[in-house]
Amino acid sequence: MLQIKNLHASIDGKEILKGLTLDIPDGQVHAIMGPNGSGKSTLSYVIAGREGYEVTGGQILLDGQDIMEMAPEERAAAGLFLAFQYPVEIPGVAMTMFLKTAINSIRKQRGEGEIDALDFLKLLKKKQAELGMSDEMMKRAVNVGFSGGEKKRNEVLQMAMLEPRMAVLDETDSGLDIDALKVVADGVNRLRNEKRSFLVITHYQRLLDYIKPDVVHVMAAGKIVKTGGPELAAELEKTGYAGYAA
Amino acid sequence: MTTATVTKFPEKSPYQPDTAEGILRAYDAFVADIDDQPQWLVDLRKSSLKEFKRRGIPTPRIEGWKFTNLLPLVKGYGDKVGQIKVSHDKVDGVIIAPLMEMLDQDWVKAALSEDMPPLQHNTENTLWHLGNIYLRDGIVIDVPANKEIKKPLELLTSAADGAFFTDRMVIRVQKNARLTIVEDHWSKGTFWKNRLTHIVLEPGAKLTHIRMQDDSDKAVYTQTTNVHVGRDAVYDAVAFCTGAALSRNQVRVTLDDTGAQCHLNGANLLRGEQLGDTTILVEHRAPHCQSNQNIRTVLDGRAHGVFQGKVHVHQPAQKTDGYQLSRALILSEGAEMDTKPELEIYADDVKCSHGATTGQLDQEPLFYMQSRGIDAKSAKALLIQAFIAEVFENIKDEGLKTSLERKVEAWLKQ
Numbered sequence: 001m002l003q004i005k006n007l008h009a010s011i012d013g014k015e016i017l018k019g020l021t022l023d024i025p026d027g028q029v030h031a032i033m034g035p036n037g038s039g040k041s042t043l044s045y046v047i048a049g050r051e052g053y054e055v056t057g058g059q060i061l062l063d064g065q066d067i068m069e070m071a072p073e074e075r076a077a078a079g080l081f082l083a084f085q086y087p088v089e090i091p092g093v094a095m096t097m098f099l100k101t102a103i104n105s106i107r108k109q110r111g112e113g114e115i116d117a118l119d120f121l122k123l124l125k126k127k128q129a130e131l132g133m134s135d136e137m138m139k140r141a142v143n144v145g146f147s148g149g150e151k152k153r154n155e156v157l158q159m160a161m162l163e164p165r166m167a168v169l170d171e172t173d174s175g176l177d178i179d180a181l182k183v184v185a186d187g188v189n190r191l192r193n194e195k196r197s198f199l200v201i202t203h204y205q206r207l208l209d210y211i212k213p214d215v216v217h218v219m220a221a222g223k224i225v226k227t228g229g230p231e232l233a234a235e236l237e238k239t240g241y242a243g244y245a246a
Numbered sequence: 247m248t249t250a251t252v253t254k255f256p257e258k259s260p261y262q263p264d265t266a267e268g269i270l271r272a273y274d275a276f277v278a279d280i281d282d283q284p285q286w287l288v289d290l291r292k293s294s295l296k297e298f299k300r301r302g303i304p305t306p307r308i309e310g311w312k313f314t315n316l317l318p319l320v321k322g323y324g325d326k327v328g329q330i331k332v333s334h335d336k337v338d339g340v341i342i343a344p345l346m347e348m349l350d351q352d353w354v355k356a357a358l359s360e361d362m363p364p365l366q367h368n369t370e371n372t373l374w375h376l377g378n379i380y381l382r383d384g385i386v387i388d389v390p391a392n393k394e395i396k397k398p399l400e401l402l403t404s405a406a407d408g409a410f411f412t413d414r415m416v417i418r419v420q421k422n423a424r425l426t427i428v429e430d431h432w433s434k435g436t437f438w439k440n441r442l443t444h445i446v447l448e449p450g451a452k453l454t455h456i457r458m459q460d461d462s463d464k465a466v467y468t469q470t471t472n473v474h475v476g477r478d479a480v481y482d483a484v485a486f487c488t489g490a491a492l493s494r495n496q497v498r499v500t501l502d503d504t505g506a507q508c509h510l511n512g513a514n515l516l517r518g519e520q521l522g523d524t525t526i527l528v529e530h531r532a533p534h535c536q537s538n539q540n541i542r543t544v545l546d547g548r549a550h551g552v553f554q555g556k557v558h559v560h561q562p563a564q565k566t567d568g569y570q571l572s573r574a575l576i577l578s579e580g581a582e583m584d585t586k587p588e589l590e591i592y593a594d595d596v597k598c599s600h601g602a603t604t605g606q607l608d609q610e611p612l613f614y615m616q617s618r619g620i621d622a623k624s625a626k627a628l629l630i631q632a633f634i635a636e637v638f639e640n641i642k643d644e645g646l647k648t649s650l651e652r653k654v655e656a657w658l659k660q
């Protein structure tokens with residue numbers, strides 16, 4: 001699904017990703033854990049195609065296709081999704097309108113017609129109910145006045161609506177209370193299937209108790225420094241990152 | 247012993263009288279052609295002619311015009327004063343008549359004769375005098391007391407190519423009456439429209455005044471609106487401007503009595519070489535009055551936006567609530583915004599805020615939207631629509647609001 005080969009990326013002349021390699025096959029959940037500032041969010045932004053990063057080496061392939069030259073919206077249409085560590089507020093743009101525009105933009109890029117207005121509402125209602133989000137929230141502007149936890153749920157709601165094939169979740173668990181964590185994890189688990197892959201960035205094993213990863217990576221100083229099974233997360237919880245200094 | 251010689255230079259005048267000549271070439275033919283008029287109007291015309299000859303067309307040497315250079319765009323006009331037609335539909339309960347038929351009404355006379363001191367803060371009144379000189383076209387709109395007119399009064403101006411035009415609207419909403427006026431201007435061609443509007447709101451009256459100005463991008467559109475708001479009356483305005491090579495929207499609102507309110511909302515969407523100027527003066531003359539100025543400007547290409555707004559709180563105007571905010575969005579490097587927000591306060595118990603911001607589209611929301619599949623152009627359009635939408639918030643009529651939102655969408659698609 002997603003292959004990253006020897007990726008080097010810098011921002012404002014400062015190299016953040018220093019030869020990162022990652023291979024996520026179809027249907028798998030990979031987790032990345034790593035100390036603050038090791039470049040996890042940077043990786044997620046570079047995958048999503050955010051401007052301002054200079055990729056100085058390496059490749060990112062989605063289903064074997066190099067996505068480096070693609071605009072963020074083209075990557076979304078190709079099936080990529082990023083749940084932001086810090087979801088962005090968009091005053092004046094209502095949630096419902098935003099979601100509908102997003103779905104229709106993706107459909108248009110794929111050469112499909114617009115979604116039926118009623119089908120859209122039905123789908124939205126269903127996903128809202130699953131994630132415990134009210135109609136009132138859907139009338140508000142995107143993320144405006146949402147609590148930290150609500151913003152994270154909202155990321156998962158958007159993911160559920162857009163049905164990506166490859167989703168990157170950047171600390172979607174941070175700021176969630178225990179119940180919300182479970183709701184969000186269930187939301188992710190419902191989407192798991194043999195075709196869809198996830199890259200879950202987190203600091204805590206607890207999320208991985210709910211979303212069982214196939215593979216766990218440790219990232220430090222812009223590189224993957226260790227890869228293992230779910231047991232690696234438990235080990236890190238005990239030892240911390242002391243042994244992984246770059 | 248030394249003697250100092252003090253040479254006193256005459257104070258330098260900001261006026262350029264010679265610039266009056268062009269536009270006055272049409273004057274003799276114009277006055278020869280109009281029928282008998284009351285003496286007060288003849289006198290008004292003459293005194294304005296004198297004033298205008300002394301000052302000429304406003305140039306950037308005048309403080310209130312320092313950002314807007316009108317002269318180069320209008321100096322070609324003058325051989326012809328065209329007839330401007332104001333068309334409107336009939337609305338039951340509203341008196342609408344040609345200006346020339348209403349000159350015997352005292353309130354019309356009072357409105358037309360109101361003295362506007364020169365350089366009255368931002369609203370320099372030379373264009374007012376020019377309107378008096380060529381006063382002829384226009385309409386009077388009068389709503390009798392206690393009438394609530396539900397149906398918006400729609401009107402438009404048509405101006406032919408190649409001339410200078412001036413028209414007058416004299417509007418009165420009597421006690422506790424309500425009216426909505428929707429102006430729609432979209433003339434084609436090259437011309438200069440110099441429009442003057444008087445509005446008198448009696449106690450408890452409410453006027454919702456929407457103006458859409460999408461005249462040709464070769465035209466010059468100058469508008470001066472003088473509003474008097476009486477006790478507990480409300481003036482609610484939305485000026486939506488996408489047109490003209492140069493437009494200047496001068497508004498002077500006087501809150502004359504307790505509880506008067508004005509809400510001045512404006513949206514200017516400009517591109518190419520367009521210049522759009524909003525110049526506002528709000529005079530708080532009585533206690534417990536409220537004023538809001540909320541102006542949004544979007545500039546693309548090499549467009550130039552100007553906002554000059556002043557809240558003047560006179561000494562008796564205690565408990566004034568005055569708010570003013572201009573926000574501009576610059577979409578391209580060549581665009582430019584000039585702002586001059588001002589407060590002048592002589593009362594001690596007031597709540598006033600003012601400010602102006604100029605910025606670019608935030609990159610974060612743009613990327614967020616793109617990451618959801620929305621292409622960059624649509625994402626920008628959504629952000630711009632959201633930026634503008636706030637100035638339509640006061641509009642109760644959903645149909646009107648939608649039509650304005652559509653106009654924003656249409657502008658974005660161009």
Ligand SMILES: Nc1ncnc2c1ncn2[C@@H]1O[C@H](COP(=O)(O)OP(=O)(O)OP(=O)(O)O)[C@@H](O)[C@H]1O
Nearest residue numbers: 011012014016034035036037038039040041042043
């Ligand atoms: N615009 C920028 N200019 C310079 N340095 C930057 C910029 N953006 C990020 N960085 C630096 O890049 C490094 C990696 O940041 P990143 O946000 O990717 O870390 P992270 O692993 O996601 O951390 P956390 O666990 O705290 O979320 C940090 O040292 C950060 O300060």
Ligand SMILES: [Mg+2]
Nearest residue numbers: 040041042085
């Ligand atoms: Mg991070």
